[in-house]
Amino acid sequence: MPELPEVETVRRGLLPVMEGRRILAATVNRPDLRWPLPERLAGRIAGRRVERLRRRSKYILADLEGEETLLLHLGMSGRMLVSGGQLGDFHHVVPAAQKHDHIVLEMEGNVRVTFNDARRFGMVDLVATGVAGAHRLLAGLGPEPLGNGFDEAYLASRLKGRAPVKAALLDQRIVAGLGNIYVSEALFRAGIAPTRTAGSLNGAEVARLVPAIRIVLEEAIAAGGSSLRDYRQADGGLGYFQHSFRVYDRAGQPCPACGTPVARLVQQGRSSFWCPACQG
C-alpha cells in the first residue's frame, strides 16, 4: 500500500507525538509480522525517548535514546495510527483495540500510537543506530528520488537491460520509494510506455522521467498520499491524491490528455496502467 508519499505523510503525522517524546510503555501482541519481531521488543523500547523520526525509502526509522533505532515498514496494509491526546481529560474515550493491532506504544503526552497491519507484510526491527544504514533491508537501496543523488546521469546509468522500464522503476536498488501507483503515474507524465525496455530509453526520455518522478511524488506528498483501500494518515484521515490519478486504476476511462481509453496490463504480476496513444 504505502509508497514514499504515504510513508512520508505518516512520518509527518507521527512527528509531533513521537519526536522528542518518551515511549512510556509498549505492548506487542504477536511474535511476528512478515518476520519474527525482535526478542523482548516491548521491554527494550519502553521508557526510551524518540530522538528523531526519519524516513528512508518506504521505511520509518525512530532513533531512540541509547543509540538504537526502531525500523518500521508498513508493507501493503500497515497503518500507524495516533489516538488520544487532544481530548486530554478524564472523559476521553480510550479507543477499543482493533483487529490486527500488533504493536501499541503509549507515548508521553497521553497519546497512543498503534501499528495495525491486516496482511502482516510489514516489518519491524531494532538495530544499532550507527549501523542502521547497513541493515540488510536498507543496505541495497538506491538513492532517494527527491534527493540530490537522483538525477538524469544517474538514472541513465542504471536503466540497462531488457527488463521493462516498469520493473526497473519498481526495483528499489535503482531508485528507492516508488511503488505500483507512482511508477504508472510517472511513466504517463514522461510519455513512456511501461512496456519499453529499460535500456531502450534515450537521453531525452530519461531527462523527462527524472522530473516526472519528482513532481508526482511531491504532489502526492502535498495531497497526503493516496487512499484506495487500506491507507490512512496517522490521524486516521484519508489521503486525496487518488483523485489526481491520470492513469492508475483508471482502465477504460479516457486519458486526461487525449481521450484514448486508459489500458491495463499485467507486468511481473502487477497491474500497469497507461495511455497507448500518449506513451510511446
Place this chain on the structure above:
DNA sequence: ATGTGTTCCTGTCCGC
C-alpha cells in the same frame, strides 16, 4: 548477473 514467477496474509468486490 538478469529477468521472471511465486509466496507470504487478510479483506473486499464482483459474477453466478
Place this chain on the structure above:
DNA sequence: TGCGGACAGGAACACA
C-alpha cells in the same frame, strides 16, 4: 446470501 475467484500501495526468495 453464499461461494469462488480475482485483486490489492511490497519485496524477499527461488529459480531459469
